[in-house]
Amino acid sequence: xxxxxxxxxxxxxxxxxxxxxxxxxxxxxxxxxxxxxxxxxxxxxxxxxxxxxxxxxxxxxxxxxxxxxxxxxxxxxxxxxxxxxxxxxxxxxxxxxxxxxxxxxxxxxxxxxxxxxxxxxxxxxxxxxxxxxxxxxxxxxxxxxxxxxxxxxxxxxxxxxxxxxxxxxxxxxxxxxxxxxxxxxxxxxxxxxxxxxxxxxxxxxxxxxxxxxxxxxxxxxxxxxxxxxxxxxxxxxxxxxxxxxxxxxxxxxxxxxxxxxxxxxxxxxxxxxxxxxxxxxxxxxxxxxxxxxxxxxxxxxxxxxxxxxxxxxxxxxxxxxxxxxxxxxxxxxxxxxxxxxxxxxxxxxxxxxxxxxxxxxxxxxxxxxxxxxxxxxxx
Numbered sequence: 001x002x003x004x005x006x007x008x009x010x011x012x013x014x015x016x017x018x019x020x021x022x023x024x025x026x027x028x029x030x031x032x033x034x035x036x037x038x039x040x041x042x043x044x045x046x047x048x049x050x051x052x053x054x055x056x057x058x059x060x061x062x063x064x065x066x067x068x069x070x071x072x073x074x075x076x077x078x079x080x081x082x083x084x085x086x087x088x089x090x091x092x093x094x095x096x097x098x099x100x101x102x103x104x105x106x107x108x109x110x111x112x113x114x115x116x117x118x119x120x121x122x123x124x125x126x127x128x129x130x131x132x133x134x135x136x137x138x139x140x141x142x143x144x145x146x147x148x149x150x151x152x153x154x155x156x157x158x159x160x161x162x163x164x165x166x167x168x169x170x171x172x173x174x175x176x177x178x179x180x181x182x183x184x185x186x187x188x189x190x191x192x193x194x195x196x197x198x199x200x201x202x203x204x205x206x207x208x209x210x211x212x213x214x215x216x217x218x219x220x221x222x223x224x225x226x227x228x229x230x231x232x233x234x235x236x237x238x239x240x241x242x243x244x245x246x247x248x249x250x251x252x253x254x255x256x257x258x259x260x261x262x263x264x265x266x267x268x269x270x271x272x273x274x275x276x277x278x279x280x281x282x283x284x285x286x287x288x289x290x291x292x293x294x295x296x297x298x299x300x301x302x303x304x305x306x307x308x309x310x311x312x313x314x315x316x317x318x319x320x321x322x323x324x325x326x327x328x329x330x331x332x333x334x335x336x337x338x339x340x341x342x343x344x345x346x347x348x349x350x351x352x353x354x355x356x357x358x359x360x361x362x363x364x365x366x367x368x369x370x371x372x373x374x375x376x377x378x379x
Contacts, residue, residue, distance in 0.1 A: 020218035024226060027206055031157035032086070035147075036201040037140045045133055047122060048198045050211065052191055056121055059192035062185040063118040068332055068342035069177035070170060072324070074114060075250070075257075076266040077165035078107070082242050083231035087158050092238060093151040094142045097245060101364045104249030108353060108371045111253070114166065115350065116373075117196055130374050132199045139200070156206040159197070161223065163208045167193050168220045168228075169269045176269055176325075178332030178339065187213045224270055232272045252360035252369075253353050260313050261320040277325060279305035 037043045063070055081087050091097050097106040116131035123129060143154035167189065174181050194209035208223065210216050240259075247259045267275035273289055276282045282305050310318065331338035352358070353371075360369035 016214050016218045017222075019215055020222045023208075023219050024222050027157050027160055031160065031206045032155050034156045034203075034206075035143060035153045036156060036159055037136070037143075043136070043140075043201065045129070045136065045199050048195060051122070051195050053121060055188040055191040056195060058185065058188035060118045060121075062182075062189060064343070066177075066179050066339070066343070067346045068339070069174075069179040069328060071111075071254075071346050072265075072328060073170040073173075073177045073179075074111075074166055075262065076269050077167070077169050078110075078246070079243055079262060079266040080169075080228050080232060080270055081161055081165040082246075083228065083235050083239050084158070084161055085231075085236070086152050086155065087161065088236075088238055088242060089151045090142055090146040090154060090158070091242065093146040093149050096142075097242065097249075100245050100248035101368060102249075103242075103245040104252060104360060104364060105368065105371055107246055107250055108253060109373045112350075112354070112371065112373045117192070122195060122199060127374075129199075132196065134374060136200050156203060159200065159202045160206050160208045161227065163193055163197050163202070164220060164223050164228070167209070168224060171217060172220055172224060173269045175329060175333060178328035178342075180333065183213065190216045228270050229272050232267055232270055252357060252363060253349055255359065256320060256323070258317050258320050260317040261324065264310065264313065264317075264321055265324060274307055274309050276307055277305070277310065277321075279303065281305070282307070 097103040113131040113135055116127040120126040120128045139154045147153045171186060190209045190213055194207055197207045208219050244259045247257050251257050264275055276285050332342050357369040
């Protein structure tokens with residue numbers, strides 16, 4: 001259990017939980033029907049009054065000190081939000097991530113934009129500001145196109161849930177991502193995404209990030225348990241197709257990716273019943289689910305710490321999953337030299353995918369393999 005209290009004034013856990021429930025109700029009832037931007041030409045991107053340059057820069061340093069764990073947290077976070085039907089419908093409608101080729105271009109662009117969010121402060125004409133402007137413009141176009149085809153809009157709710165995708169598991173499951181818990185760095189990270197969310201058009205009442213780490217953590221945990229877990233436990237075929245396209249596309253960035261392994265990793269991060277690894281996690285789950293009619297415990301289940309879902313995966317997918325867990329939770333988390341090595345693995349991959357995407361070229365063609373996020377074609 002995490003016990004962060006930074007930024008929370010009253011120290012009353014009951015009040016924190018009450019605020020989180022009020023936020024969730026507001027998000028689901030009002031935020032689900034409110035579009036982020038109504039007109040592609042009518043919005044203004046500006047720094048919020050609560051912007052703190054020192055905190056933002058601290059978050060930037062924290063990101064690059066843990067970029068491998070952040071990459072894994074962002075990937076599993078993106079997989080988790082694909083289980084949300086309102087988000088999935090818009091993505092399917094826009095046809096920009098339904099095949100490995102389109103998914104490659106979309107998610108490499110997403111990755112590069114996120115790196116830009118951390119590469120500079122969000123001042124005018126900075127890389128961060130330009131990426132925010134490009135992403136916001138793309139969201140408006142996607143929302144209008146999807147609404148025209150009666151597949152829904154990009155709502156305040158969907159944007160807030162997407163915030164969870166980029167931050168949620170990093171805050172709620174840092175050990176699983178090889179990230180050491182740190183209240184001050186986490187507080188700075190929440191501030192960065194509060195600023196970015198605001199500049200992307202999320203109203204303050206729907207922004208999952210607040211001025212308090214404690215209230216933000218409570219919101220994250222509630223969104224995870226009340227929205228993501230039920231959605232991940234009851235996915236539709238479209239989810240599997242879109243995740244497969246994503247993983248196939250991002251394989252060109254990191255060849256050590258397989259769909260079953262990372263779906264399992266995502267479900268384990270979220271705490272979906274049946275997705276555990278090790279006897280301790282199994283015992284915790286059995287205790288948590290005891291007498292829960294929605295997820296009955298099977299008496300025939302062995303207590304070897306290995307889930308039946310895990311056992312049904314192929315040997316290669318089990319190997320990939322085990323290696324990722326070992327790398328993150330043992331090597332990256334505990335040993336500085338390994339953290340440095342795997343961080344450099346991501347920064348090297350970013351350089352290669354930007355300037356010489358040699359794995360993508362034979363798969364998608366020379367022209368499609370180069371993704372330029374701030375060119376006219378990408379904006």
